[in-house]
Amino acid sequence: MKNTRGGRLSGSYDNKIKTLENEAFEAQNKARQSKGMKRSIDEELQGLHDNLQNAKKRRQDAERVLRSKEFGLRDFKKSYVAESSSTAVSTVDELHVELSKIRDEIHERGNSLEKLQLRLKEADNKANDVKISFENLCGMHILLLCQVRVPPGIFPTIYVLIINSVPF
Structure with missing residues (x-):
């Protein structure tokens, strides 16, 4: 098939070039979007790391409070061992309830940490x-x-294939 309009590409090659240029443009846009997504995910990841550190610190504080209250409970029990009145038993029961609540709270914080x-x-x-x-x-x-353009009649049209990496 000979091109009658010397020096010009046929329509199918023009369309192919435009298609390839559009694909290159779309690839660059996708690369920019991917960079933006990566940046936002990195920021979200940093926020999650911060939340994790805060949760660990709160858990350690709660464990410290629990140990303190357990020591207080043990001391309280020792001071009332000799006494067998119902008031002493009810106070110990109240401390057991409070201790149970604190353990439940620690368990909930552990679940939050997980x-x-x-x-x-x-x-x-x-x-x-x-x-x-x-x-x-x-x-x-x-x-x-x-397409490399040369004056008509010197040489036929020469096509050059250029391979470029997408610049980022």
């Missing part, structure tokens, strides 16, 4: 997925087809 750790792990996985996607996107090569 939930935070799970969310942190999920965020890490999500960040890794975005990182892999970004690396895959950066590893793509874009092929561009360009």
